[in-house]
Amino acid sequence: MKKKPFRIGIVGFGTVGRGTAQILLLERERMARQAGVDIELARIADVRTDLGDTLGLGPGVFTTDFRAIINDPSIDVVVELVGGTTIAASVITETLKAGKHAVTANKALLAEQGNLLFAMAREQERMIGFEAAVCGGIPVIRSLREGLAGNTIQSLFGIVNGTANFILSKMRFEKLTFKAALKEAQRLGFAEADPTFDIKGIDSAHKISILASLAFGQFYRYQDFHIEGITAISDLDITYAEEMGYVIKLLGVAIMTPSGRPFISIAPTLIPADEILAAVNYEYNGVFIKGNFVGHTLYTGKGAGGLPTGSAVVSDIVHIARYGACEKDYLLMYPDGVHGSVVSIDEIEAEYYIRLTAFDKPGVMAKISGVLGAHGISIATLMQKESTVKGDAIIVIKTHASLSRNVRSALDEVNRLDVTVEKAVKLRIINDLYKQQ
Amino acid sequence: MKKKPFRIGIVGFGTVGRGTAQILLLERERMARQAGVDIELARIADVRTDLGDTLGLGPGVFTTDFRAIINDPSIDVVVELVGGTTIAASVITETLKAGKHAVTANKALLAEQGNLLFAMAREQERMIGFEAAVCGGIPVIRSLREGLAGNTIQSLFGIVNGTANFILSKMRFEKLTFKAALKEAQRLGFAEADPTFDIKGIDSAHKISILASLAFGQFYRYQDFHIEGITAISDLDITYAEEMGYVIKLLGVAIMTPSGRPFISIAPTLIPADEILAAVNYEYNGVFIKGNFVGHTLYTGKGAGGLPTGSAVVSDIVHIARYGACEKDYLLMYPDGVHGSVVSIDEIEAEYYIRLTAFDKPGVMAKISGVLGAHGISIATLMQKESTVKGDAIIVIKTHASLSRNVRSALDEVNRLDVTVEKAVKLRIINDLYKQQ
Incomplete structure (x- = not known):
């Protein structure tokens, strides 16, 4: 008996939505082999109506009404890629309430409302996949959740914002000022017109909130972290640091202390130039995780972009296609919906x-x-x-x-x-x- | 209703067996939370009878007869840690035939007989977990199997033998001769008394066979690879390479060619000194994987040792506890039991x-x-x-x-x-x- 295909709906057709759709179309055959079931890109919702026959998909695939996807009983998974924290929250909560699994790349939403969303997922016995929310296609979420399951995590250090890392790398290698480096990042599409979240450390804080919560098994609010951006860094600091044998990185730090509370900060930090994280440059991300048994492990790769991030979304879809029926509430991030306190x-x-x-x-x-x-x-x-x-x-x-x-x-x-x-x-x-x- | 515990039997109580047992005992509470079920270390088999009350386990836990474990209907998973390719093969085949899942750290066995073992696992509808077989606790198997599931893998480069890497690092940083570096590695327990497999590249070939087979979806026999060890490397080569801006690493290379056949080799290789893999030194391992969408990702950490490797064994156990009931044959490595050809x-x-x-x-x-x-x-x-x-x-x-x-x-x-x-x-x-x- 041929299994019915596993049907995917995407809400939000920006860079990552398009990347995800492309991958689902291009890799369909290989993924069917890997997931044991055909994975079908069924519907795409976007507010724009001029998407035409993008990617050769028939016009019937597109809708401007995301609820048409959520309420379609033939859809198994809804992928939220609209961004922001208002409509996105509705997409995920309504998806879960409709008895479907959700996948999202939305770090801001998870950092803001993760405890509530995961509590609801548990209630509904449905999954929220979020590999794409941190470090694009680098499987750091899966490594923390599963690959390092034999370890108690003691600390993690992450370069998790490609824009800030690109700016600092440009300042270091090409002796640009902060302003010039930011401009270059914007020209190349690595920084938004409004780069506030990236250069003020907020985006990094969202991601470190997710990683630290997974690592230490409790929800930590990013608003409680010590957060500094890179706007005060001058090319002088880069040069003097280098003279002293250091490199400046916007580093997220989450260290469990003997008090049982972690210290969590995001700040430009001097690390030794021969440290392996110092070699993570430009738009690359890198996370250094210490487990009590495995010691130190490092994960690097491109942290953003439509295709790298889309490939992480797709890895969640494959995971749900494989294990969705087996998944239990124990995989949820923040089992109790409350948040833990951090060391100042x-x-x-x-x-x-x-x-x-x-x-x-x-x-x-x-x-x-x-x-x-x-x-x-x-x-x-x-x-x-x-x-x-x-x-x-x-x-x-x-x-x-x-x-x-x-x-x-x-x-x-x-x-x-x-x-x-x-x-x-x-x-x-x-x-x-x-x-x- | 309280679920019955998930019961583990370990066959082989050497360094990794002991590390695995320690972790199962120490992390029991945390793992139960993560796996949704209590994971109990039930039985340990070893040929030695003088293990006494090791780790405070009652004497009833130990047996010299591994079949007593395999035939115990209350055991859910058997962990093969005896090494070698004869008894180990029996342990795994009998485990599968008894309807249990198997976990192993045995790269030699998988490289030699993986196609047959995985075919049998499919027949028996049981899993073989092998995260520990490559790169100790670094979750590179899980990353290839799941985290990068959205990608077609194009190439991988790996420093996968800690002994050889330790020797080359000692030669580079402390100007030792090959002989002196090997002796130091033996003194510190990084190299066996007979280091042949490590320094001749055979151990690396076993691991690259597993990684390449996973990456490209077909079984590649390590006997078909181009394999060179590090025995011919002199301290002169290290010095001249450095003068030219390079570092010598025992590098496993697996590159898919347009012919549909990969080129796979293990050989000491000059890579640029500013390359991130060049910073993977001493007993550390590092694998650099390129997916068509994610681009390059790198995974590093300690590649061996009782606790790091044990932590990988435990991650497989947690995975099976979570998903064992859901697992289908599509996760098997070499679906057809035959092997693919490689480019010379x-x-x-x-x-x-x-x-x-x-x-x-x-x-x-x-x-x-x-x-x-x-x-x-x-x-x-x-x-x-x-x-x-x-x-x-x-x-x-x-x-x-x-x-x-x-x-x-x-x-x-x-x-x-x-x-x-x-x-x-x-x-x-x-x-x-x-x-x-």
């Missing part, structure tokens, strides 16, 4: 890179180092650099491990000194990712 | 590094370059180096892309010249992993 950065000890611009005159160094000393911050190295501005000096300090709270209050005081010209730049240094919890 | 290295074009030792006298260079030219091999760079042996000269050549067959026959002729002192060393150069099919 104030409680963290770290080494810091500090860049100060001050007047180039006698006594300045004494004032600055006096303030640092008074706050218990000890200096590991200090360089004074010439500034291109006449009369200014640039001071670059590397501290020994200090309480972050003290560094912040010390720099608040330094910023108020009559000898400093600009607000101090401070960046965390992580010397040995392998040694972190 | 003779047909491959490649750049080569060639090191020659010749008498340091006039006319030598003309003779050597004459032979190369006559075979159609054009020289990209050439360095003459002083030898520590008086009267000898070392000549290091980088060729342009040449047919491998021609390089081989040219060097056969060069080796017969009356001006050469030692057999020529030739190593393939791969300049851009990202550009390989």
Whole structure:
């Protein structure tokens, strides 16, 4: 007896929707072999009506009404690719309520409402596939959920935003300013016209929220994280970091502490230049996961794009086609719908890179180092650099491990000194990712 | 109603058996949450009788008769960790015939008899889990089977033998000779007393056979691959490679060619020093997989050891506990039990590094370059180096892309010249992993 095909509906036909559709059409034969059932792209919903016979699909495939797909009893899985957090939430909740499985690439939605959506999926005994929500086609979600199932996860470090990584790579390798690098990223389509989410660290925070929640088995709200973007990074910082043997990456960090609460931050961070994550450049993403038994594992690849992300969507579809009938609530991310608390950065000890611009005159160094000393911050190295501005000096300090709270209050005081010209730049240094919890 | 526990039997209580048992005991609570069922370590078989109350397990857990485990109707999964290819094969076939799922870490067995074992698993409608067979705890099997399911795999490059990688890393970073590095690897337990399989490339070939078979959907026999070990690599080669901007890695290569047959080789290979695989050092493994949609993805971590490998065994157990009832034959590796043919290295074009030792006298260079030219091999760079042996000269050549067959026959002729002192060393150069099919 021939099995009836497994029918897919896609809601949202932007870059990822189109990539997903292309893959479903091109790989249909191979996927049928892999999933044990024919996977059919049945319907596509989009608000635009001018999609015509895109991809050679008959006009009957397209609709402007996503509910026509959700309410079609012959559809097995609905793929939400509309983005945003309003209509997308309706698509997923209505899909689950209709008794269908959902697949989404929407990290913002999961980071905002994941606990509620996964609780509803459990209630409905349906899956939400979200491999595509973090790191595009790199199977990091599946690795965390299944491949590392034998391990208690202790920490993870991720370069999870391709736009920010592209900008920092351009600044490093081509000596561009932040502004010029951002412009180049926009020209090449790596950054949106409004790049706020990417360069302010919000998109990274969404993704780290998902990874940390999976890793530590509880829902962590990104609003609770320490988040810094890359907008304050100057080409000077890139250069000085390099002189000191470091590379600056927008690094998501999630470390379980002995308190049972994780410390989670997204911030531009100095890591050693010979660290393998330092070699993850341009639009590539990389996640470094430490399990208690396996030790450190690293996953890299392209983090975005219609086809890479579409290939992750398709891996979820194949998974559901294989296992949908078997799937139980135990695969849901946040079983209890509540959220866990995190350790504040104030409680963290770290080494810091500090860049100060001050007047180039006698006594300045004494004032600055006096303030640092008074706050218990000890200096590991200090360089004074010439500034291109006449009369200014640039001071670059590397501290020994200090309480972050003290560094912040010390720099608040330094910023108020009559000898400093600009607000101090401070960046965390992580010397040995392998040694972190 | 409380579900009955999912009961595990382990056959073979060496390093990995012990690691697996430890993890099952330590992570029981977390795994029950993840698998939706309590996973119980029920029985352990080993030929040794002096295991006593190892790990605090009661004496009733141990047996010297593995058939007592296989024939116990309350056991759901049998884990084969005896190694070798004789008893291990019986353990797996009898397990499948008893209607149980099998898990193994045995790459040699799968590379030798995988097509038969997987055919039997299909017949019996049972799974063989083998995440632990390649790259220890790194979930590269699961990534190939599931995470990249949306992609047609085009190529893969793997550093899959930690012993060889450790030796080459020691030679590079600590300037040891091959012999001294091997001795150090043995002292630290990274190499066996008989390291033949590791340093001759056979172990790598077993693993690449498994990865390539998964990637390309057909069983490829490792006996058909082009296999070279690292025994001929001298510290000179490491140094000269580095001068030229390269690192030598024992690299498994599997590239699908337009003919529909892959080229598969295991050989020490020069890759650019800034390539991310070049940063996979010492006992670490790394696999670089290219899918047609996702592009390049890389997976790294520790490739061996009781706990890392045990954690991969456990991930298979969790997978079977979740999905065993749902699993269909479509997940089997080699559906038809036969094997595919591969492209011979003779047909491959490649750049080569060639090191020659010749008498340091006039006319030598003309003779050597004459032979190369006559075979159609054009020289990209050439360095003459002083030898520590008086009267000898070392000549290091980088060729342009040449047919491998021609390089081989040219060097056969060069080796017969009356001006050469030692057999020529030739190593393939791969300049851009990202550009390989």
